[in-house]
Amino acid sequence: xxxxxxxxxxxxxxxxxxxxxxxxxxxxxxxxxxxxxxxxxxxxxxxxxxxxxxxxxxxxxxxxxxxxxxxxxxxxxxxxxxxxxxxxxxxxxxxxxxxxxxxxxxxxxxxxxxxxxxxxxxxxxxxxxxxxxxxxxxxxxxxxxxxxxxxxxxxxxxxxxxxxxxxxxxxxxxxxxxxxxxxxxxxxxxxxxxxxxxxxxxxxxxxxxxxxxxxxxxxxxxxxxxxxxxxxxxxxxxxxxxxxxxxxxxxxxxxxxxxxxxxxxxxxxxxxxxxxxx
Amino acid sequence: xxxxxxxxxxxxxxxxxxxxxxxxxxxxxxxxxxxxxxxxxxxxxxxxxxxxxxxxxxxxxxxxxxxxxxxxxxxxxxxxxxxxxxxxxxxxxxxxxxxxxxxxxxxxxxxxxxxxxxxxxxxxxxxxxxxxxxxxxxxxxxxxxxxxxxxxxxxxxxxxxxxxxxxxxxxxxxxxxxxxxxxxxxxxxxxxxxxxxxxxxxxxxxxxxxxxxxxxxxxxxxxxxxxxxxxxxxxxxxxxxxxxxxxxxxxxxxxxxxxxxxxxxxxxxxxxxxxxxxxxxxxxxxxxxxxxxxxxxxxxxxxxxxxxxxxxxxxx
Numbered sequence: 290x291x292x293x294x295x296x297x298x299x300x301x302x303x304x305x306x307x308x309x310x311x312x313x314x315x316x317x318x319x320x321x322x323x324x325x326x327x328x329x330x331x332x333x334x335x336x337x338x339x340x341x342x343x344x345x346x347x348x349x350x351x352x353x354x355x356x357x358x359x360x361x362x363x364x365x366x367x368x369x370x371x372x373x374x375x376x377x378x379x380x381x382x383x384x385x386x387x388x389x390x391x392x393x394x395x396x397x398x399x400x401x402x403x404x405x406x407x408x409x410x411x412x413x414x415x416x417x418x419x420x421x422x423x424x425x426x427x428x429x430x431x432x433x434x435x436x437x438x439x440x441x442x443x444x445x446x447x448x449x450x451x452x453x454x455x456x457x458x459x460x461x462x463x464x465x466x467x468x469x470x471x472x473x474x475x476x477x478x479x480x481x482x483x484x485x486x487x488x489x490x491x492x493x494x495x496x497x498x499x500x501x502x503x504x505x506x507x508x509x510x511x512x513x514x515x516x517x518x519x520x521x522x523x524x525x526x527x528x529x530x531x532x533x534x535x536x537x538x539x540x541x542x543x544x545x546x547x548x549x550x551x552x553x554x555x556x557x558x559x560x561x562x563x564x565x566x567x
Numbered sequence: 568x569x570x571x572x573x574x575x576x577x578x579x580x581x582x583x584x585x586x587x588x589x590x591x592x593x594x595x596x597x598x599x600x601x602x603x604x605x606x607x608x609x610x611x612x613x614x615x616x617x618x619x620x621x622x623x624x625x626x627x628x629x630x631x632x633x634x635x636x637x638x639x640x641x642x643x644x645x646x647x648x649x650x651x652x653x654x655x656x657x658x659x660x661x662x663x664x665x666x667x668x669x670x671x672x673x674x675x676x677x678x679x680x681x682x683x684x685x686x687x688x689x690x691x692x693x694x695x696x697x698x699x700x701x702x703x704x705x706x707x708x709x710x711x712x713x714x715x716x717x718x719x720x721x722x723x724x725x726x727x728x729x730x731x732x733x734x735x736x737x738x739x740x741x742x743x744x745x746x747x748x749x750x751x752x753x754x755x756x757x758x759x760x761x762x763x764x765x766x767x768x769x770x771x772x773x774x775x776x777x778x779x780x781x782x783x784x785x786x787x788x789x790x791x792x793x794x795x796x797x798x799x800x801x802x803x804x805x806x807x808x809x810x811x812x813x814x815x816x817x818x819x820x821x822x823x824x825x826x827x828x829x830x831x832x833x834x835x836x837x838x839x840x841x842x843x844x845x846x847x848x849x850x851x852x853x854x855x856x857x858x859x860x861x862x863x864x865x866x867x868x869x870x871x872x873x874x875x876x877x878x879x880x881x882x883x
Binding site for chain 2: 351353393394395401402403405406408409410411412413414415416417418419420421423424442443446447449450453
């Protein structure tokens with residue numbers, strides 16, 4: 290996909306996020322929207338050997354959403370990628386739905402691991418990457434972390450293991466939107482400097498703008514070229530990106546838009562789509 | 568059938584390590600993960616035989632648990648090894664959310680359970696693990712009673728698809744499951760001795776003690792039925808109801824808190840199906856302390872003498 294196509298896909302994925310959360314009347318739009326460009330690039334460009342008609346394909350690249358509360362972002366991406374109908378997004382968080390509040394690997398086609406309890410997903414991604422190394426397979430493993438999430442100690446246990454075991458097939462992405470539930474990550478309990486921390490745990494690190502597809506593309510190229518270390522991509526993003534009133538507001542971490550706000554959000558995203566030329 | 572306690576004593580953690588090493592060749596997907604305790608959990612035996620399939624995660628049990636979950640999603644069969652305190656205690660939420668909820672094929676080999684840890688004292692004597700693990704939907708929980716059963720349980724766990732918690736001890740225990748016709752099956756109780764006055768339902772190290780205590784009680788004219796309930800979950804409810812209906816008195820025996828473990832599981836079945844007079848023998852809602860295993864077993868009245876006197880008093 291060229292950048293324009295990626296932008297268009299990302300805008301449609303953002304519409305799906307807002308639609309799903311509005312329909313559920315709860316959920317996490319802020320961090321889903323901040324990572325929407327990353328989700329788009331991963332599933333439409335980066336991940337190899339994935340097949341919506343065969344989600345369990347053995348040697349596929351794998352993705353673990355460690356910040357599992359941004360499931361609406363993952364679901365919208367999977368739906369637009371063809372794993373299940375886009376219309377199903379409105380079943381989010383409803384009784385009997387395949388789209389649980391947090392990802393469930395046994396319910397949703399394309400979800401590689403159940404997650405949601407912060408701090409645990411990266412360890413699982415490490416296990417998958419380790420399995421590939423042990424079996425001489427060349428699939429890669431990606432895991433998306435929240436910047437607030439890296440306050441969890443288990444993240445650093447996993448990082449230490451990945452660095453020590455030279456899991457170069459593992460790429461960690463930190464969504465540095467700077468906000469967590471109680472406020473700014475820098476104020477609640479600062480996680481900065483993030484890249485220095487991962488470097489100290491023997492990671493290759495790349496710092497990018499998480500809304501710039503050229504930079505995202507270059508970061509993954511750098512990760513693929515690295516043969517000795519796992520890579521951490523620390524991406525600066527805007528929480529709520531794409532919906533003006535949600536942008537950079539901690540209050541939109543885990544809140545659904547009302548009908549009026551929903552209409553406004555869709556109007557803005559449609560305008561963005563028109564501008565891209567979709 | 569007469570059960571004989573052999574003079575040969577083996578710690579079930581030893582059996583665990585040996586079983587893994589023996590089964591390694593037959594199960595190429597079997598991996599063993601440790602958190603700097605391979606020497607103590609005895610998985611060092613496996614490590615020696617299959618160095619490429621042993622992964623030391625360092626002192627980071629939560630991460631080890633997640634790594635095992637990740638390995639299991641790719642078809643590996645990981646055993647994670649640590650002391651019960653860490654494998655079940657520290658790790659409870661990792662086990663619940665990363666293994667239990669997705670129902671992944673991870674086996675948890677928890678050694679050094681109960682007070683027979685001995686001198687290390689209360690911080691390392693896990694008396695709550697069975698209660699914790701039993702509440703996780705889809706989790707199988709097994710407490711082997713001797714070398715033979717421990718090895719059979721490891722094999723059964725390997726052949727079973729899904730999460731299994733296996734509890735092993737530090738102290739050597741007599742071998743007795745070498746009787747004719749012994750067959751380990753997940754979820755099946757073994758009646759070791761038939762009786763009519765009282766049922767002794769035990770697991771782990773308490774099975775051997777219960778057998779000795781039963782002999783003493785028999786000498787006093789109290790006929791004991793002794794049941795080895797190696798699987799706590801799924802519990803063999805049928806066996807519990809059958810023996811309770813026969814003797815009308817049930818005693819549970821375990822090296823665990825009397826809350827939530829075997830005593831709890833049996834009480835739940837009895838209360839709902841056939842309310843029966845019951846006595847739970849175990850650790851009475853308290854922490855352990857330092858001493859050698861034998862001294863502690865005596866102190867907490869979990870040795871055959873203590874069991875005998877408790878049941879004798881309760882029966883009168």
